[in-house]
Amino acid sequence: MKNLYFILILPILLLANINSQFQDPKLCSACHKDEYNSWKKSLHYKSHDSKNELYKASINYVASRTNKAREEILVECATCHNPKIEVVNMDQNYTFAKLFDIQTSKTKQIDEQIGADHLKNGVSCYICHRIDDIQEDKNGKYSIKWLHGNDMAGPFESSSRAEFHNTVQREYFIKGDKLCLICHQGQGDNNKFGQYNTGKETQASKTTKRCVDCHMGEPKEAVNAPHIATNQAEIRRVRSHLFIGSQDKKLLEDTFNISFNQAQKKLIIENKISHNVPTGFGGRVVEATIFYIAKNKDIISTQTVAFKAKYILANGKETLSYVANGLESDNRFKPFEKKEIALHPIKGAEQIKVAIYYHRISPNLALDLGVIDGEFTDEKLMIERIFNLY
Ligand code: HEC
Ligand code: HEC
Ligand code: HEC
Ligand code: HEC
Ligand code: HEC
Incomplete structure (x- = not known):
């Protein structure tokens, strides 16, 4: 088993070699408090359905549209959202039993594996830092090999200070985007539209910036594990584990x-970023609203343009990419793209105010999914500008 790569795209996973002493991120916090406290605020921590209403509602929605048990969808999605899930055999018998609410020893075992406590931490320390190797095949699919024993992979040369675990240096912590693209590039499920494409978008942009440059910030000098054997401590270049995204x-x-x-x-609206905006999860929307303002400061007209990938069902209704029959339109900003919006000729307008908002989930879809928590449904102001028309 040792040399087998586990293909992330398939819902059939290897018994994920869970070294129980590394499962609980709280343990890491004893020596790596900053990393722990930051990560806990990130969406990586919230990638399990018990911590994320939108994700949970999406699983239920996909299950009901495909007539599958929600657990079956959950296991499919877990390849990236909770990759250390241990379910190895999810067959038709299970689905059948679930749909008719029958419990067998098999369904019990699978349900226990799905409900395992350590999965609730989402994309946690023991995922990124227990990856031994990452391979990309010629179709751009990533597969990974987990580390064994007490090794912890990171950006530094071996350290004799770490006793709780060994340290091993791996290139993907230092160069390139491979570590991030295991999950940020790839198929969300078996539907060809259910695609996360941030990696290919970035490659097309020919940027030299890495994901971590923007999402983990500038490196800072600090002691890694500040409380341990301080006399041997080396000054290291460390980065924030907030994985800042749309909440920032x-x-x-x-x-x-x-x-x-x-x-x-x-x-003229210019995307300064080396990937599409919005990128990633297909439900995101960016919306520009132009307010036409009269001399007395009254708003006399508005104009709105939404930028999104619109996935549709056979009947033309907007849906999530995972169950879509087609992609009706996609006017998201490409990397570094400039888009022009022609103004309406509004009589009496002297000024315009432009406001661009970010929606974590399209308002139409939020309704269909039954997502109501403001964390997901509140629009966020990205930028606002005022211009004189004459
Ligand atoms: C008892 C203290 C302690 C605990 C608990 C601990 N570490 Fe460490 N860790 C260290 C020390 C000490 C170093 C080496 C620091 C140095 O030399 O800069 C280190 C280094 C690292 C590195 C850098 C490795 C490299 O070579 O680049 C990573 C990553 C890491 N730890 C992750 C973790 C994770 C994940 C956990 C929880 C599963 C954890 N650590 C728990 C003490 C600890
Ligand atoms: C094991 C899979 C996995 C890996 C590896 C991974 N991510 Fe993620 N990432 C996710 C998932 C899943 C989410 C969404 C979690 C949620 O909101 O439910 C996410 C969310 C994010 C977000 C927040 C996006 C938003 O909408 O605000 C950022 C930023 C991010 N990841 C950056 C990174 C970076 C940088 C790396 C590489 C260092 C990385 N990720 C590696 C799975 C992964
Ligand atoms: C190839 C890896 C991968 C698979 C498989 C995957 N996802 Fe994701 N998912 C991600 C990443 C990476 C993000 C973060 C991207 C972003 O923020 O736009 C994400 C984000 C999301 C979000 C947004 C969460 C939030 O907090 O805003 C939802 C909802 C979601 N995924 C649902 C699903 C569902 C449902 C499935 C299964 C049908 C699934 N995903 C399968 C990688 C994956
Ligand atoms: C030049 C800085 C920069 C780089 C490099 C960068 N990002 Fe981003 N990323 C942003 C900004 C700014 C946003 C917020 C705007 C947005 O939502 O797209 C963002 C948003 C995201 C999101 C949230 C989803 C969304 O709504 O668009 C994800 C996921 C993400 N980035 C992943 C990545 C990954 C993976 C890489 C590396 C392949 C990467 N980013 C490289 C700046 C960057
Ligand atoms: C999504 C992947 C990912 C997750 C999850 C993650 N890390 Fe990291 N970690 C990284 C990357 C990438 C680096 C290298 C940053 C750089 O470029 O210097 C890193 C670096 C580190 C280092 C070296 C010092 C530093 O901060 O740069 C330590 C220690 C560490 N991580 C501990 C943790 C702990 C503890 C957790 C869980 C609370 C955790 N990491 C979760 C990706 C991750």
């Missing part, structure tokens, strides 16, 4: 440039 005001603010061509009455 500053990051959202830094996404676009907005300018105005007064002669042609055109707005």
Whole structure:
């Protein structure tokens, strides 16, 4: 078994070699408090259905649309959301038993594996730091090999200070995006539209910036594991484990440039980022609203443009990518793309105010999914600008 690679894309996983002493991130916090406290605020921590209403509702929605047991969908999605799930054999008998609410020793065993406590920490320390090797095949599918024993992979040369675990250096902590793309590039399920494409978008942009440069911030000098054997401590370059994303005001603010061509009455919105905006999960929407303002400051008209990938069912209704029959349109910002918006000729307007908002889930889809928590449904202001029309 030792040399087998586990293909992330398949819902059939190897018994994931869980070294129980490394399962609980709280243990790491004893020596790596900063990493732990930051990670706990990140969406990586919230990638289990017990911590994420939107994810949970999406699983239920996909299950009901495909007539599968929700557990079956959960296992499919877990390949990235909870990759150390141990379910190895999810067959038709299980689905059948679940749909008719029958309990067998087999369903009991699988349910226990799905409900395992350690999975509730989502994408936690023992996932990224227990990866021994990452391979990409010619179709761009990633597979990984887990580390064994007491090894912990990271960016540094071996350290004699770490006694609780060994340390091993791995290249993907230092160079490239492979570590992130295991999950941020790939198929969410068997539907060809259920695709996460941030890696390919980034490659097309020809950027030299890595995911970690923007999402883990600039490296800082610090002692890694500050409380342990301080006399041997080396100063290291460490990065934030907040994995800042759409919850981060500053990051959202830094996404676009907005300018105005007064002669042609055109707005120009430029994506400063090396991947699509929005990228990743197909339910995201970015929306630009233009307010036309009169001399007395009244808003006399508005114009709204939504930027998203719109996935549809056979009847044309908007849906999640995982169960879509087609992609109706995709006007998301490509890497570094500039888009022009022609203004409406509004009589009496002297100024315009442009506001760009980020929606973690499209409002139409939120309704269908029954997601109501403001954490997911509140729109977030990314950037706002005012221009004189004349
Ligand atoms: C008893 C203290 C202790 C605990 C508990 C601990 N570590 Fe460490 N860890 C260290 C020390 C000490 C180092 C080496 C620091 C150095 O030399 O800069 C280290 C280094 C690391 C590194 C860097 C490895 C490299 O070579 O780049 C990673 C990653 C890491 N630990 C992850 C973890 C994770 C994940 C856990 C929880 C499963 C954990 N540690 C638990 C003390 C600890
Ligand atoms: C094991 C799979 C996996 C790996 C490896 C992984 N991620 Fe993630 N990441 C996820 C999942 C799943 C989510 C969404 C969690 C949720 O919200 O339910 C996520 C969310 C994020 C977010 C938040 C996005 C948002 O909408 O705000 C950022 C940023 C991010 N990851 C960056 C990274 C970076 C950088 C790396 C590489 C160092 C990385 N990820 C590696 C699975 C992974
Ligand atoms: C190939 C890996 C992968 C698979 C498989 C996968 N996801 Fe994801 N998922 C991600 C990543 C990475 C993110 C973060 C991207 C982002 O924020 O846009 C994410 C984000 C999400 C989000 C947004 C969560 C939030 O907190 O805003 C939802 C909902 C979601 N996935 C549902 C699903 C469902 C349902 C399935 C199974 C049908 C699934 N995913 C399968 C990688 C995956
Ligand atoms: C130049 C800085 C930069 C780099 C490099 C970068 N990102 Fe982002 N990323 C952003 C910004 C800004 C946002 C917020 C705007 C947005 O939502 O797209 C973002 C958003 C995201 C999101 C949230 C999903 C969403 O709504 O769009 C995910 C997931 C993500 N990035 C993953 C990645 C991955 C994976 C890589 C590496 C392949 C990467 N990013 C490289 C700046 C960057
Ligand atoms: C999504 C992947 C991912 C997860 C989850 C993750 N890390 Fe890391 N970790 C990284 C990357 C990438 C680096 C290297 C950062 C850099 O470029 O220096 C790193 C670096 C480290 C280091 C070296 C010092 C530093 O902070 O840069 C320690 C220690 C560490 N991680 C501990 C942890 C602990 C503890 C957890 C859980 C609470 C954790 N990591 C969760 C990806 C991850």
